[in-house]
Amino acid sequence: MLRFIGRRLALLPLVIVGVTALLFALLQFLSPEMRAALYVRDPRQLASLEAVIQKYHLRDPMPVQYWTWLKQLAHGDLGYSETAKMPVSDAIRAFFPATVELAVASFIPMMFFGIWLGTLSAVRKDKWADHISRFIAITGYSLPTFVLGLLLLMIFYGRLKMFPPGRYSLDVDLLVHSPAFHSYTGFLLLDSLMNLRLDVFWDVSKHLVLPALTLIYFEVALLLRITRSSMLEELGKDYVRTARAKGLRERLVVIKHARKNAMIPVVTLSSILFTTLLGGVVITETVFDYPGIGRWGVNAAQQLDIPGVLGSALLSAILFVFANMISDILYAFVDPRIRIQ
Amino acid sequence: MKLFRPVLCLSLAGLGARPAVAEVKNPDTYTYATISDADSVDPAWPYDVASHVLILNIYEPLFTYSGASIQKLLPLIAARVPSRANGLISADGRTYTIPIRKGVLFHDGTPMTPEDVRYSLMRFMLFDRDAGPSPLLLQPLLGYPTTRDDSGRLKPNAYKDAARAVEVRGNNVILRLPAPFSPLPTILAMWAPVVSKRWAIQNGDWDGTEATLPKFNNFKKESTPFFERANGTGPFMLERWDRKNKEAVLLRNDRYWRKPAALKRVIIRAVPEFGTRKLMLEAGDADNITADWDNLGQLQNLPGVEIIKDLSSIEENPVAFFTFHVNAAGNPYIGSGKLDGNGIPPDFFSDKDVRKGFAYAFDYQGYIQGTFRGHGTQGTGCIPKGLLGHNPGQKTYAYDLALAREHFKKAWGGRVWENGFEFSLLYNSGNTPRENFCQILKRQVESLNPKFKIDVRVVEWPTFLDGMDHSRLPIFILGWEADYPDPHDFAFPLMHSKGNYPVDQKYSNPEADRLVEAALAETNPEKRKALYYKLQALEFEDALHIVPIDRLMYRAQRTWVKGWTHNPIFPDSPWGAYYYPIHKSE
Numbered sequence: 001m002l003r004f005i006g007r008r009l010a011l012l013p014l015v016i017v018g019v020t021a022l023l024f025a026l027l028q029f030l031s032p033e034m035r036a037a038l039y040v041r042d043p044r045q046l047a048s049l050e051a052v053i054q055k056y057h058l059r060d061p062m063p064v065q066y067w068t069w070l071k072q073l074a075h076g077d078l079g080y081s082e083t084a085k086m087p088v089s090d091a092i093r094a095f096f097p098a099t100v101e102l103a104v105a106s107f108i109p110m111m112f113f114g115i116w117l118g119t120l121s122a123v124r125k126d127k128w129a130d131h132i133s134r135f136i137a138i139t140g141y142s143l144p145t146f147v148l149g150l151l152l153l154m155i156f157y158g159r160l161k162m163f164p165p166g167r168y169s170l171d172v173d174l175l176v177h178s179p180a181f182h183s184y185t186g187f188l189l190l191d192s193l194m195n196l197r198l199d200v201f202w203d204v205s206k207h208l209v210l211p212a213l214t215l216i217y218f219e220v221a222l223l224l225r226i227t228r229s230s231m232l233e234e235l236g237k238d239y240v241r242t243a244r245a246k247g248l249r250e251r252l253v254v255i256k257h258a259r260k261n262a263m264i265p266v267v268t269l270s271s272i273l274f275t276t277l278l279g280g281v282v283i284t285e286t287v288f289d290y291p292g293i294g295r296w297g298v299n300a301a302q303q304l305d306i307p308g309v310l311g312s313a314l315l316s317a318i319l320f321v322f323a324n325m326i327s328d329i330l331y332a333f334v335d336p337r338i339r340i341q
Numbered sequence: 342m343k344l345f346r347p348v349l350c351l352s353l354a355g356l357g358a359r360p361a362v363a364e365v366k367n368p369d370t371y372t373y374a375t376i377s378d379a380d381s382v383d384p385a386w387p388y389d390v391a392s393h394v395l396i397l398n399i400y401e402p403l404f405t406y407s408g409a410s411i412q413k414l415l416p417l418i419a420a421r422v423p424s425r426a427n428g429l430i431s432a433d434g435r436t437y438t439i440p441i442r443k444g445v446l447f448h449d450g451t452p453m454t455p456e457d458v459r460y461s462l463m464r465f466m467l468f469d470r471d472a473g474p475s476p477l478l479l480q481p482l483l484g485y486p487t488t489r490d491d492s493g494r495l496k497p498n499a500y501k502d503a504a505r506a507v508e509v510r511g512n513n514v515i516l517r518l519p520a521p522f523s524p525l526p527t528i529l530a531m532w533a534p535v536v537s538k539r540w541a542i543q544n545g546d547w548d549g550t551e552a553t554l555p556k557f558n559n560f561k562k563e564s565t566p567f568f569e570r571a572n573g574t575g576p577f578m579l580e581r582w583d584r585k586n587k588e589a590v591l592l593r594n595d596r597y598w599r600k601p602a603a604l605k606r607v608i609i610r611a612v613p614e615f616g617t618r619k620l621m622l623e624a625g626d627a628d629n630i631t632a633d634w635d636n637l638g639q640l641q642n643l644p645g646v647e648i649i650k651d652l653s654s655i656e657e658n659p660v661a662f663f664t665f666h667v668n669a670a671g672n673p674y675i676g677s678g679k680l681d682g683n684g685i686p687p688d689f690f691s692d693k694d695v696r697k698g699f700a701y702a703f704d705y706q707g708y709i710q711g712t713f714r715g716h717g718t719q720g721t722g723c724i725p726k727g728l729l730g731h732n733p734g735q736k737t738y739a740y741d742l743a744l745a746r747e748h749f750k751k752a753w754g755g756r757v758w759e760n761g762f763e764f765s766l767l768y769n770s771g772n773t774p775r776e777n778f779c780q781i782l783k784r785q786v787e788s789l790n791p792k793f794k795i796d797v798r799v800v801e802w803p804t805f806l807d808g809m810d811h812s813r814l815p816i817f818i819l820g821w822e823a824d825y826p827d828p829h830d831f832a833f834p835l836m837h838s839k840g841n842y843p844v845d846q847k848y849s850n851p852e853a854d855r856l857v858e859a860a861l862a863e864t865n866p867e868k869r870k871a872l873y874y875k876l877q878a879l880e881f882e883d884a885l886h887i888v889p890i891d892r893l894m895y896r897a898q899r900t901w902v903k904g905w906t907h908n909p910i911f912p913d914s915p916w917g918a919y920y921y922p923i924h925k926s927e
Contacts, residue, residue, distance in 0.1 A: 030803065031807050033803075033806055033807040033810045033811065034803035034804060034806065034807045035803070036806070037802050037803035037806045037807075038803075039471075039472060040472055040806065041389065041802070042388055042389065042822075043819045043820065043821060043841065043842075044388060044821070044822070044824070044834075044841065045388055045472035045473075046806075046809070046810070046841055046845070047472075047841055047844070048471045048472035048473075049472075049806070049810050051471040051472070051489075051493065052471045052472055054493060055471050055493075055559065080563060084584060085378075085380065085381075085563075085584045086563075086584055094584070094585040095585065098585075150616045150617075153616070153617065153620055154616075154620065157620055157624060158620045158623055158624065161624060164624070164626065165612075165617050165620070165621070166586070167586065170367060170370065170372075170608070170626075173586075173590075174590075177581055177583070177590075286613055286614050287614055287616070287617060288617070289612045289613075289614065289617050291585050291586050291587070302801070304803055
């Protein structure tokens with residue numbers, strides 16, 4: 001197992017070089033003037049465009065720019081993100097914990113509901129439960145996230161004043177930035193517990209409800225469909241028929257036998273979903289004014305903030321490698337026939 | 342299902358419930374939800390309104406505008422506003438004596454001195470980052486717009502020139518200009534607010550000497566302590582600039598030299614999504630928000646929200662600029678590059694009849710009605726309403742397809758009408774007024790002759806900028822906002838051959854240059870006005886651009902917001918504000 005993990009981690013530098021070199025090469029297709037647009041936003045600044053290009057070395061050949069960046073990286077310096085207005089490493093530290101909190105808050109219920117509804121749908125195929133599950137799946141996947149998000153905001157914030165946007169309310173905002181509150185981890189939910197501030201924990205949790213609900217409703221559809229089809233396939237196999245013939249209880253047949261084997265594609269999908277969530281969910285973060293990494297990454301890409309783009313791409317690459325590794329390990333737990341080589 | 346039942350019941354109950362009676366929410370905290378956050382709080386850096394609005398609440402310039410007036414100045418850090426009448430401006434208009442107010446404290450409790458004023462003016466000029474605001478003072482005080490030579494090196498005389506231009510004598514700061522520059526006080530009411538020299542040096546910033554200047558000239562934004570920290574004299578202190586949450590929190594300065602502000606805190610927060618901003622306003626979590634005319638319908642009749650309409654603005658936006666000679670090399674926007682019906686020649690717009698044809702073909706009233714809901718009037722030229730020299734009686738191009746046809750028939754010896762043309766018209770994405778302008782122009786011009794074809798394309802800002810900088814765009818649509826409320830701030834960039842836009846347009850008219858320069862040097866307001874009238878008449882005749890609207894703005898705020906005054910020159914106006922006079926009460 002350790003050798004397997006070591007081998008996967010050894011791939012990481014290769015992935016980093018591959019991803020960043022590709023990004024650098026793609027960015028070279030854009031003219032220096034286009035890349036200078038990051039620094040020249042107002043027509044009043046147009047006269048200084050050439051000076052800006054020189055100042056930021058945007059006319060240097062691609063290998064020179066890439067080598068400079070790699071040298072910086074070797075010193076742990078990821079550069080400065082104009083869009084975040086802070087060094088890239090600080091930006092990752094600032095935005096990533098919020099995204100992790102949202103990802104975890106969405107992922108756990110999403111897995112629960114997705115697998116439960118998928119199983120229910122397969123076991124009660126063509127019955128009411130199946131129809132309702134499929135309805136949830138179709139609407140969840142076809143309803144645009146920003147529409148659902150805004151509707152939820154209108155109802156639960158606009159009308160019911162229950163779940164406001166942002167990461168916390170005004171009082172908590174002032175409190176968490178005061179000397180009375182210590183930031184131990186950057187994860188507000190954890191920090192609030194470590195500070196013994198349940199009011200902060202409650203407030204931050206309240207702000208997670210709507211974005212998490214939006215993500216759950218959207219992503220659960222996919223999980224549900226995959227679980228359902230995988231379950232249907234397993235339920236039709238001989239070993240299930242044998243188990244039933246042996247007189248095992250139906251619940252045991254479904255949960256212990258069929259569902260366990262049906263989980264392999266679900267594990268693959270769930271690792272991808274979790275990586276996607278950790279990479280940030282732009283629309284949800286924008287609609288709910290949630291300061292996550294996705295909004296920053298897209299903003300950086302739109303404005304050609306090269307250090308920002310490279311930083312967020314690096315993070316995604318690392319997450320992807322880890323997610324793949326974890327899903328491979330999970331395969332072995334789900335199906336002992338699979339052995340990690 | 343059981344799980345959802347209580348939530349569903351709550352939702353339905355909520356939908357039927359009446360909104361709560363508006364009571365002042367967070368009465369001593371003001372929240373402004375806007376689109377973008379600040380770039381830096383260093384007074385020498387920003388050219389964006391989000392930063393500038395913060396800076397003018399934390400720091401104080403020498404003067405400020407009196408209430409809603411853009412002409413009348415009040416002393417702020419200065420003890421008096423200099424004028425010829427009070428003898429503080431010399432007869433030749435080249436020496437300004439500015440007495441400095443006593444008893445003003447910085448936020449850290451240290452007293453502000455005339456030396457701080459001198460340091461601040463020098464720092465603003467000499468830090469001079471590329472594409473920054475320093476030329477606004479460099480030009481009038483030193484006579485040149487940049488401190489660097491063509492190779493990007495600091496000019497050897499820059500420091501000495503600045504030191505000669507700004508001097509402390511007793512309690513006065515003396516400004517010496519190489520030539521009269523009448524708008525100077527209005528610039529000093531907006532830019533170069535006073536920072537603490539002592540605090541700057543303590544925190545590793547410039548020590549004010551020539552020897553260390555090269556390290557700070559054309560500085561990197563994040564390299565100075567002023568980037569994210571502040572120590573001004575203004576009514577609010579920077580409590581926190583939270584770049585993660587894209588919000589700045591200002592805290593009342595209780596040691597302010599005037600009566601402290603009524604508001605204890607001001608929060609300026611970037612919320613890019615309009616729907617979220619609107620809900621925050623509705624819930625009272627925002628006291629005012631940024632909103633375009635497109636959004637007005639959604640904001641009207643919201644309980645507890647008032648809409649203040651028809652607020653003036655000092656800007657020309659959008660303006661369509663004709664490029665007299667585009668760069669043909671590898672230009673994808675001019676089709677075949679010939680007047681053969683499938684493209685345009687590079688100098689297509691050098692023909693005045695082509696330009697006039699376009700100007701007459703534009704449906705001005707339809708545009709104003711459709712895009713701005715009728716809130717505005719057709720622009721009369723380069724000087725916007727409200728500024729000296731604006732000529733309300735200036736002849737303008739009416740929407741007249743017959744006249745447009747006439748000019749197109751004359752253009753290029755009749756070949757335009759005979760062969761037709763095709764080119765691309767670009768606008769930057771997300772800008773509805775510019776998009777509508779392009780679509781209307783396309784529709785009307787194409788209706789004149791089936792051989793006329795305009796390909797309207799939406800592009801991202803970098804692509805637009807690239808096309809513009811390489812002189813590839815036959816028409817480019819941009820705008821100009823006032824740096825200071827003086828007609829020169831519009832006349833030069835829009836009409837002078839060395840101005841920002843004529844350079845890109847390849848437009849040059851010696852008479853226009855002469856009028857711009859003469860108007861700047863003229864100190865008699867009536868004579869200045871006459872010169873600007875002549876300039877606008879020339880602008881009409883040359884038809885070098887289309888100015889479709891003098892636009893009006895509106896502000897959406899909670900009814901409990903009191904004390905706000907609209908001054909169109911204040912950055913981010915009418916949304917951003919000077920928060921000192923504002924309070925919240927029902």
